[in-house]
Amino acid sequence: MPYDYIIEMICDWWSFSWQSGNLYEIFKWYEEHSKYIKLAQTTKITVEYILDNMKKKLQALQYADQSAMQPGA
Numbered sequence: 001m002p003y004d005y006i007i008e009m010i011c012d013w014w015s016f017s018w019q020s021g022n023l024y025e026i027f028k029w030y031e032e033h034s035k036y037i038k039l040a041q042t043t044k045i046t047v048e049y050i051l052d053n054m055k056k057k058l059q060a061l062q063y064a065d066q067s068a069m070q071p072g073a
Contacts, residue, residue, distance in 0.1 A: 001039070001040065001043045003046070006043060006046055006047060006050070007050070009047075010026075010047065010050055010051070010054075013026050013029065013030065014026045014054075016029070017029075023058055024055070024058065026051070026054075027051060027055055030047075030051060
């Protein structure tokens with residue numbers, strides 16, 4: 001699958017997380033549904049790489065926000 005289509009697919013999935021207000025929902029959803037989604041192995045690797053990086057970035061941003069709120073920060 002072309003990379004642009006992979007990004008579009010992930011954006012479609014993530015839009016539901018945005019709508020619910022829980023940006024982490026995409027990761028739970030993918031974990032629950034990944035075994036039923038038919039993807040070529042290289043596409044699956046790319047999807048999981050992107051999702052992993054998204055999760056790491058969200059966690060880093062959340063940590064930075066929490067650190068900024070600490071007294072003396």
